[in-house]
Every structure is written in structure tokens, then in C-alpha cells.
Amino acid sequence: MAAHDPIPVEEFDYEALAPNSSLASNMLAGAFAGIAEHSVMYPVDLMKTRMQVINPSPSAVYTGISNAFTTISRAEGARSLWRGVSSVILGAGPAHAVYFATYEIVKHAMGGSDTTQHHPLAAATSGACATIASDALMNPFDVIKQRMQVHGSVYPTIGACARGVFRTEGLRAFYISYPTTLTMTIPFTALQFMAYESLSKVLNPPRTYDPLTHCVAGGLAGGFAAGLTTPLDVIKTLLQTRGTTNDVAIRNAKGLWEGAAIIRARNGYSGFWRGFGPRVITAMPSTAICWSAYEMAKSYFNRDRI
Known part of the structure; x- marks a missing residue:
């Protein structure tokens, strides 16, 4: 090679694992994406949980999203919309x-x-x-989150709730909903990933x-995957919040089947x-944030390791 010739740079497909890409890089990118997704959309997720609870108290009956937001904010304070968010942040990173x-x-x-x-x-x-792997880690944190989200929750912290x-x-209470969770999240994630890959192929050849x-x-x-799997999410919420009802x-x-x-x-x-x-309103921006954060972090780590 002549002295003045440019040094060749090894290229790799952005979507493929880079030749020197590490498992740690993908895990860091995933943790960043999960925390960003769940923390930003948490108040809407709380409203979804409240609306799915069966036989709520009269003061916790909501006719829609705007009504739920107004009622919760006025009656319990705006901070109540973030009750239990630390459980999600703690679990979302590793999951x-x-x-x-x-x-x-x-x-x-x-x-x-x-x-x-x-x-x-x-x-x-x-x-x-x-989702099979991640839900095994996330399910207990999800149970704690929903116990703290329900109206009249007596738990001041995630530690107190867990205890x-x-x-x-x-x-067993932390995993009573795990089979139902998988019944929902496996088709949800399969549909979501398939739709994401297909849309990406069309929008960004x-x-x-x-x-x-x-x-x-x-x-x-x-949004597509969340809409189709809403019935399973309702059953999951019933099982995860069963200890809060009389x-x-x-x-x-x-x-x-008993929940259904x-x-x-x-x-x-x-x-x-x-x-x-x-659920759909939560899922659309949540997955948009999640994929955007993940692809950004993955691009950064892969570029940084060339």
C-alpha cells in the first residue's frame, strides 16, 4: 500500500451486530431505552391501571383519560400520578x-x-x-408498581409495598400474573417487533x-400490538391488584381463566x-421513545467501537 493511500475503514451493517460489538453495548442501549420509555409515560400508565380495576371506590370511577387526569390531580395531587415510578425505573433498566x-x-x-x-x-x-427473559425480571416490579398505582394505596415506598x-x-404474589403476563407480552412483542421490522423496511429501505x-x-x-392485546392486559391488571380489593x-x-x-x-x-x-396512547409514544432511544444508543456504541 502506498504511503499516501487512505487507510481503509472496516464497515459493518448498522442493523447487524458490529464485528467488535459487545453484549454490554446492547445491554446498555437496552437499559437506557427501557428507563426512558417507562419514566416518560408513567402517568398515562397509572391512569390505565385505575380504569382497569374492577369495582373501584366511587371516587375512583373515571369516564375517560382527561377525566381521570383531572380527578386524580385535584383529589390526590399531581404528584400522585408518579406513585410507584421508582419501581419501574429500578426494574426497567436490567429487564x-x-x-x-x-x-x-x-x-x-x-x-x-x-x-x-x-x-x-x-x-x-x-x-x-x-420478553420471556425480561418479564422474569420485571414481573415483581410490575406488581409493586400497580399496587402503588391503585386508588387508596397505603404503601409510601416500593420497599414498604414489597414487604x-x-x-x-x-x-407467589409477585409471580401470580407471570403466566398471564407472558400470554399477553409474547404476542404483543412478537406483533410489535414484526410490525417494527416491516415498517422500518418500508420507510427506511x-x-x-x-x-x-x-x-x-x-x-x-x-399502538398496533397494544390494541390487539388489551383484553389480556385487563386480566393481568386484575391478577396483579387482587390483594388491594375486598x-x-x-x-x-x-x-x-379465573380472571377472565x-x-x-x-x-x-x-x-x-x-x-x-x-393503553394505546401509552404504547405509541412509549415504543416510539423506546426504539428511538435504543437505536440512538446502539448507533452511538457501534460507531464508538469502530
Whole structure:
């Protein structure tokens, strides 16, 4: 090579794992994305939980998102919209680190990193594997979060909530909703990842780093997946908040089918769609933020390691 010739730079596909990319980089990017997603949209998530609770107290009956926001802010103070957010932040970091690391590893193993082709099956499978791994870490934090979100919650801190739930209901309470959670999150994540990969392929064929594309594709994919899986989310909320009610049937509900039967008996089929609006409204910006933050962090780490 002549002395004046430029030194060649090894290039790699942005969407593929870089030749010197590390697992730590993907985990850091995922943790950053998870914390950003959950913390920004937390108040809307709290309103969704309130609207999904069966047999709430008369002062906690809401007719819509704006009504819920106004009622909660006036009656309990604006700070109440953030009750339990520390549980989400504490759990979202490690859970999303595992989530996106698993996603990248499985997608790469299935050939999904080849951006010249469309790989919906690889995207769906990697998403399903990712949520199985991450939900095992996140489920206890999600239980604590929802116990603190309900109207009249007596827990001042996440530590007090964790101790109270463990003392009165045992360790099983933190995982009673795990099978139902997986029943919801596996199709949700599979649909979301498949939609995201498909939309990204259409909106950004070169698959270069493009913040606007990642934001739009993430938001549309999240809203689509959230809308279809709302009934399962309603059942999950019933199981995770069962210890806060005096309703004997709800307190004794042990799983997906019992929870579904209670909802059907009390509210009919329309009961499975309670909180649909807040769930979609939460999911669209949440997944837009999550994918934007993840792709930005991944781009930064990969560029930094060339």
C-alpha cells in the first residue's frame, strides 16, 4: 500500500451486530431505552391501571383519560400520578438490558440481521424470546408498581409495598400474573417487533440510522400490538391488584381463566377492553421513545467501537 493511500475503514451493517460489538453495548442501549420509555409515560400508565380495576371506590370511577387526569390531580395531587415510578425505573433498566440483548442475539442467530431481506419470522421469534427473559425480571416490579398505582394505596415506598405484599400474600404474589403476563407480552412483542421490522423496511429501505423512521415505526408498531392485546392486559391488571380489593372472588383468582371469567361476569365482553384508549396512547409514544432511544444508543456504541 502506498504511503499516501487512505487507510481503509472496516464497515459493518448498522442493523447487524458490529464485528467488535459487545453484549454490554446492547445491554446498555437496552437499559437506557427501557428507563426512558417507562419514566416518560408513567402517568398515562397509572391512569390505565385505575380504569382497569374492577369495582373501584366511587371516587375512583373515571369516564375517560382527561377525566381521570383531572380527578386524580385535584383529589390526590399531581404528584400522585408518579406513585410507584421508582419501581419501574429500578426494574426497567436490567429487564430491558436483558430484553434487547436477547433480541439481538436471537435475531442474529436466525439471520435477521441481513437487511437485504425481510425477516418477519426472525423478528417475531426474537421478540418472543426477549420478553420471556425480561418479564422474569420485571414481573415483581410490575406488581409493586400497580399496587402503588391503585386508588387508596397505603404503601409510601416500593420497599414498604414489597414487604407488605410478601408478608400478607407470600412470594407467589409477585409471580401470580407471570403466566398471564407472558400470554399477553409474547404476542404483543412478537406483533410489535414484526410490525417494527416491516415498517422500518418500508420507510427506511437502506436501514441506516434515521431517528424519524425509528420513532414513527416504533410508535405505529406499539399502538398496533397494544390494541390487539388489551383484553389480556385487563386480566393481568386484575391478577396483579387482587390483594388491594375486598372482593373475595378477585382475591382468590389464581390465573388467566379465573380472571377472565370474573371480568366476563361483572362487565361483559366490553370489560375486556377497559383502558383501551390509555393503553394505546401509552404504547405509541412509549415504543416510539423506546426504539428511538435504543437505536440512538446502539448507533452511538457501534460507531464508538469502530
